[in-house]
Amino acid sequence: MKKPVAAERFELGVCYYPEHWPESMWADDYRRMVETGFTVVRMGEFAWSLFEPEEGQFQFGLFDRAIDLAHSYRLKVIMGTPTATPPAWLTEQYPEVLNVTYEGVTMQHGMRRHYNYSSPKYRELCARIVTKLAEHYGSxxxxxxWQIxxxxxxxVNVFYSESDHLAFRTWLQDKYVTLDKLNEAWGTVFWNQTYTRWSQVYLTRPTPSPNQPNPHQALDEKRFISYNTIYFAKIQADILRELAPNQWVTTNGLFGHLDxxxxxxxxxxxxxxxxxxxFSTIYFDPAEVNPLRDRGWGLSLSAVRSVSSNFCVMEQQSGPGGWVNRMDMPSPKPGQMRLWTYQSIAHGADMLLYFRWRTATMGNEIYWHGLNDYHNQPNRRVKEAEQIGKELAKIGKAFIGSRTQANIAIVRDYDNEWDGEYDVWHGPFMWQSNKEWFKTLQRKHIPxxxxxxxxNTTLAELVRYEVLVxxxxxxxxxxxxxxxxxxxxQGGKLIFGCRTGYKDTTGQCYxxxxxxxxxxxCGVTVEEFTMVKGTRQPTSISWTNAPETLTGADAFNDILHVEEDSVEVMGTYANDYYAGKPAVTRNKRGKGEVWYYGAVFNEQAVLQMIGSLGLNSPAAEWLELPSEVELQIRAAGEGTSAGLTFLLNYSEEPAEIVLKESRTDLLSGQTLSGxxxxxxxGVLVLE
Known part of the structure; x- marks a missing residue:
């Protein structure tokens, strides 16, 4: 049985690196952590050479003292297994553990994540250090x-060492059994790529057209990388389960090529x-209309919640961020760190640690600022953390273990994400449409x-939602x-966009x-289709229920043909040679309906669909909110009647809300109405 994220209280804490600071500072650091309201610290994930300074020579003194002292202050410790940074003695003696680029260049020691998952030697040495740590700290x-x-x-999420090529070949042999089946799945008859011996099969490699491998091979490569990453993590998880059975196991992620x-x-x-x-602020598309900026991070948190309905935020931004040469994020303004903390909590976090206690004075992350600055003197970020600590000590029990409530879901899958990295005829569209749906739902206050x-997805998982997009x-x-x-x-409403359903699981077209x-x-076929770019001017859609309304038909156009009497045309193209042809359809099927939208979604089109679907905010009857305020609801069971309503104002300016019913704000204890x-x-947590 899985252990909960938090059982008795909300766990608030901070990442701490005792090896970076004189031991004389530790007690004062721990004392101030407790005064801030912290209950947990993470350490150890980059300290392999401290645990094993030479091969086979183990020492634990520094971390024994650091952990014992933290425990004396009643701080819980999360131990990181240190396998993200193999030590110099290891990479020098066993260079086969190093990762290799697509072009065949070996990555060298000096940063982090410079290893490959397939090396038998690296797996052996990782298993040994994790075993030693689990034996020492497991009780x-x-x-x-533990964080794996x-x-x-x-x-780095691609791997091309010799060990990786060999492991990929073994994985393919298990998957396809015969070369005939592999050749069929990869379509190798095209351009005479047919394989006659397994020794001819590799991960993708440079070709005369740069970065243009066989697309079906490229899709399988990503599936293999995910499998191989999980296998690597499993080696460590199995050891921890055996030697530390009373301690929980997690890892921090949501990165590419990993299920x-x-x-x-x-x-x-x-x-x-x-x-x-x-990250949503510095990487957002400057051409995007009406962006959410930092509020858009909630879409990533929603994806995390799909993995684990209650989760830990192992690193929460607490200051300006950036390495020496990249990611120059500005300092959070007063109140923003608190806002982002409750953003994570509203989306399902039951444990949260700030990164980091004190900003590093050396290395690539000297500008990835933590709560305390180099000088270690009081500052407003620490003061803000103290306020959060007091609040969560007071209200945390009210929501831990509860689930975020929603009756609409944005649907994704790994095959399309991975295939779409290479296939520009559908890949970029998913991210744009996800963003536009999330943006519109956020501003309509629909979680x-x-x-x-x-x-292994079941019907029971789907029917929780009124609408799937x-x-x-x-x-x-x-x-x-x-x-x-x-x-x-059985009654669900399903919405598709253009480029739906035309490939099988190998990535070949039906x-x-x-x-x-x-x-x-859908009850329709696609009569014709076109990219909308270059010399092809953007088109518009005229909506049947609002003929005067035109919305953009972005990026790609499927021109639809109605095949079934149950299909209703909801919108037509307003211009170009296919003016008047169906662009949006709705097929009544059983008790439900299937929509087909023949383009890439934008905010105005989504607004039209939300109106037609009859979607409203779950708080519409008792609460009026401006668009800049996010609404999320966490409840212990299905439904919202006994839940907590989180309201988050992402604007620097005050926001006026109207409560038609009296509600108590748990943070202030104040009863609000009108x-x-x-x-x-600002943040409100309404009971």
Whole structure:
């Protein structure tokens, strides 16, 4: 049985690196952590050479003292296994553990994540150090749990060492058994790529057209990387389960080429995430209309919640962020750190640690600021953390273990994410449409989940939602289509976008009318299609229920043909040679309905669909909110009547809200009704 994230109280803490600071500072650091309201600290994830300074020579003195002292202050310790940074003696003596780039260049020691998962020697040495640590700390009363490695597949999520090529070949032999089946799945008859011996088969390698491998091979490569990453983590998880059975196991992630759901299901008690909302600010598309900026980070948190309904934020942004040469994020303004903390909590976090206690004075992260600055003197970020600590000590028990409530889900799957990294005819569309749906739902105060379609997804998981939005699932199996159809037949509303259903699970195109596996559900075929770029001018859609309303038909246009009498045309193209042709359709099927939107979604189009679907905020009857305030609800069971309503103001300016019923704010203890002004970056938790 999986252990909970938090059982008795909300766990608030901080990442701490005792090896970075004189031992004379530790007691004062721990004392101030407790005064701040912290209950937990993470350490050890980058300290392999301190535990094993030479091969086979182990020492634990520094961390024994650090952990014992933390325990004396009643701080729980999360131990990180130190396998994200192999020591210099290891990479010098066993260079085969190093990762290799696509071009064949060996990565060298000097940063982090410079190893590969496939090296038998690296697996052996990782198992040994984890075993030694688990034997030593597995029954320590001050150690509460373990983080495996650190940010699996961060920075590097492709691997091309000799060990990786060999492991990929073995994985393929298990998957396909014969070369004939491999050749069929990869379509190797095209361009004379047919393999006649297994020794000819490799991971993708440079070709005459740069970075243009066989697309079916590239999809299998990503599946293999995920499998291999999980196998690497399993070696450590199995050791920890055996030697530290009373301590929980997690890892922090949500990075590329990794099925985090399988990782969590198979190995972890719960999933952990590193939350840096300003990534949404520095990496957002400057051409985006009406961006959410840091509020958009909630979409990532929704994806984390799909992995683990309650989770740990192992690193929460607490200061300006950046390495010496990249990611120059500005300092959070007063109140923003608190806002981002409650953003994580509103989306399902039951444990949260700030990164980090004190900013590093050396190395690449000297500008990745923590709570305390180099000088270690009081500052406003520490003061803000103290306020949060007091609040969560007071109200944390009210929501730990409860789930975020939503009756609409944005649907994704790993096959389409991975295939779409290479296939520009559908890949970029998913991210745009996800963002536009999330943005619109946020501003309409309609909470949503993210749901990943997997081979073991059940109808019971789908029917929790009134509406499923599956924007551009180019790859769709007949089994997936059948499950989605069951959801619709029993009353669900399913929304597809362009480029749906035309590929099988190998990434090859069906010899069927588009939308392929989804055609029967949708009741339409795609008469013609086109990219909208270059010389092709943008088009518009005219909506049947609002003929005067035109919305953009972005990026790609499927021109639809109605095949069933049950199909209603909800919108037509307003211009170009296909003016008047169906662009949006709704097929009544069983007790439900299937929508097909023939373009890439934008905010105005989503608003039209939300109106037609009759979607409203779950708090609409008792609460009026401006668009800049987010609403999330956490409740112990299905439904919202006994839940807590989180309101977060992402504006620096005050926001006016109206409560039609009296509600108590747990943070202040104040009963609110009528008009109320939220502070800039303010938070309310209404009972």
């Amino acid at each position: 320590h009363p001050g150690v509460t749990g 490695d650190n940010e699996l597949n961060c920075e 985090s759901h399988e990782l969590n299901d198979e190995l972890l008690d719960f999933f952990s995430y590193d939350s840096y909302p300003q 949503n989940d993210v749901l990943y379609m997997r081979s 599956y924007p551009h699932p180019a790859i769709m199996s007949d089994d997936t289509a059948a499950l989605l159809d069951q959801y619709v037949q 010899m069927r009318p588009f939308p392929g596996a989804a055609q029967e559900m 008009s109320y002004t939220m502070d800039g970056y």
